Amino acid sequence: MNDARVNIPEWTVSELSSALKRSIEDNFGYVRVRGEISGFKGAHSSGHCYFALKDENARIEAVVWKGNFARMRFKPEEGMEVVATGRLTTYPGRSTYQIVIESLAPAGLGALMALLEERKKRLAAEGLFDPARKQLLPYLPRVIGVITSPTGAVIRDILHRLADRFPRRVLVWPVRVQGDGAAEEVAAAIRGFNALPADGPLPQPDLLIVARGGGSIEDLWAFNEEIVVRAAADSMIPLISAVGHETDNTLIDYAADQRAPTPTAAAEMAVPVRAELLSRVADTARRVLACWHRGQEARRTELRSAARALPSADMLLGLPRQRLDAAADRLPRALRANAQLHHTALSRIGARLTPQALRARIARDDERMLALARRLRRGMEVGRERRRERYLAVGARLSAGLRANAQAHAVRIARERDRLRSFAERATRATLTRIDRCDARVERAGQLLAALSYHGVLARGFALVRDGAGKPLHAAAGVSPGLKLDIEFNDGRVPAIATGGPASKPVSSASAASPRRRKRGGEGQGSLF
Numbered sequence: 001m002n003d004a005r006v007n008i009p010e011w012t013v014s015e016l017s018s019a020l021k022r023s024i025e026d027n028f029g030y031v032r033v034r035g036e037i038s039g040f041k042g043a044h045s046s047g048h049c050y051f052a053l054k055d056e057n058a059r060i061e062a063v064v065w066k067g068n069f070a071r072m073r074f075k076p077e078e079g080m081e082v083v084a085t086g087r088l089t090t091y092p093g094r095s096t097y098q099i100v101i102e103s104l105a106p107a108g109l110g111a112l113m114a115l116l117e118e119r120k121k122r123l124a125a126e127g128l129f130d131p132a133r134k135q136l137l138p139y140l141p142r143v144i145g146v147i148t149s150p151t152g153a154v155i156r157d158i159l160h161r162l163a164d165r166f167p168r169r170v171l172v173w174p175v176r177v178q179g180d181g182a183a184e185e186v187a188a189a190i191r192g193f194n195a196l197p198a199d200g201p202l203p204q205p206d207l208l209i210v211a212r213g214g215g216s217i218e219d220l221w222a223f224n225e226e227i228v229v230r231a232a233a234d235s236m237i238p239l240i241s242a243v244g245h246e247t248d249n250t251l252i253d254y255a256a257d258q259r260a261p262t263p264t265a266a267a268e269m270a271v272p273v274r275a276e277l278l279s280r281v282a283d284t285a286r287r288v289l290a291c292w293h294r295g296q297e298a299r300r301t302e303l304r305s306a307a308r309a310l311p312s313a314d315m316l317l318g319l320p321r322q323r324l325d326a327a328a329d330r331l332p333r334a335l336r337a338n339a340q341l342h343h344t345a346l347s348r349i350g351a352r353l354t355p356q357a358l359r360a361r362i363a364r365d366d367e368r369m370l371a372l373a374r375r376l377r378r379g380m381e382v383g384r385e386r387r388r389e390r391y392l393a394v395g396a397r398l399s400a401g402l403r404a405n406a407q408a409h410a411v412r413i414a415r416e417r418d419r420l421r422s423f424a425e426r427a428t429r430a431t432l433t434r435i436d437r438c439d440a441r442v443e444r445a446g447q448l449l450a451a452l453s454y455h456g457v458l459a460r461g462f463a464l465v466r467d468g469a470g471k472p473l474h475a476a477a478g479v480s481p482g483l484k485l486d487i488e489f490n491d492g493r494v495p496a497i498a499t500g501g502p503a504s505k506p507v508s509s510a511s512a513a514s515p516r517r518r519k520r521g522g523e524g525q526g527s528l529f
Helices: 002-006 011-029 066-071 108-125 153-165 180-196 226-234 251-253 263-270 273-311 313-351 354-450 455-459 507-513
Strands: 029-039 049-054 060-062 081-091 096-106 145-150 170-176 207-212 239-245 464-466 484-489 492-497
Touching: 011 081, 049 170, 060 081, 066 096, 081 251, 108 226, 108 251, 145 153, 145 180, 153 170, 153 207, 153 263, 180 207, 180 226, 207 263, 226 251, 239 251, 239 263
Parallel strands: 060 096, 145 170, 145 207, 207 239
Antiparallel strands: 029 049, 029 081, 049 060, 081 096, 464 484, 484 492
């Protein structure tokens, strides 16, 4: 029997642990385990989570890697009853078996409600639901921020209700309202609106509305997440929670400054009715004016009563004058006593001043001055040497820089000289072209001036008549007997004096009867004008 045990194969500890690991992983693989979370203390500094699943009779170690933990919709919490899905494996370092969890879910609706109730109590104990933390909603916000899904009917209901009651500017932050990552997006939207600068290109809202339609508790679970509740509680902007319908209840409702039963009701809470507001403003203005008149009349009455009860100037200044006289009487004695005290103190201090103390103090000061003088000489020598070295280095760099700068300037001057030569040639050509164009324009203008001048008309046998002031006469009605005239011909001017007034122009009966008609057909060619 002993010989048989001697023939048993020999294993190393690592080989035996590896064989057990392969056996467990091959026989079990993926499993679903239901149990209560025990020993959970949050994520490790590495991002992994370590805890145990237990029931009334057994316990199994569990681990959640960092990547899986970030993707989990339901995060593990101490005492939560869950259904875990993962791979069964071993940990050779401690000779234990464990489950590597990839997904985690509450064990039924009852567990989900228990988790919700436990989370509600814990957050309430921290004071996140305290009514003292809640802010008042602004009466008429300038900008309203809405956090919801951009594709649902919720945003259309809110915008339609705001347009009916009191149109306001609305900024929509699109988020997912259910599923993985929804809670993080909602929390990021709340914090993002709070982070907007008040005077930036995108203004910070005066009011936030977190809205979603109705659904089951699983659909609304994103608004029960701790990250969303804390973001709502930390919001410095007043926040209205409009998640679900009247009967739905989420934890963000307790952390928000106001809960609305529906998204439409949230829009009604956000702004007043414009017509009612105008009516109230008008009524308030009338009341304010009436109150102001009554107040002014009451103040006039009080002023007249107070004026009659005011004391005279002598009554007001009598007591201060008396106190001033008493203080003036005490001042000489006080000055003498103060001078005596200072003289006594000076005598006491002078008694302590002896020649030996002064000589010792002077000797110490001399030694100190000699030491400082030696240090100053050494410092000056070192400083001069360092400055000399620095000046030499700077001089070398300056010489090299000057040479390089001179070369660069020479190249630049040559380049600029070429450019200047090119510009001069272009300017010469442009100037000649411009002069030719101006000559042509002057020539055309002279021709046009000669064509339009009245001298051409005078050359055809006409004359220009002016009055004594040199103004041209355009009609015979402007000529009176004895008027001095100046008649200009093509070859000169002749003075004249009018001997009579204007005569009426004879009109022939044929021309007065009817105007001359234009010839038609072959009777002749008509005028072009």
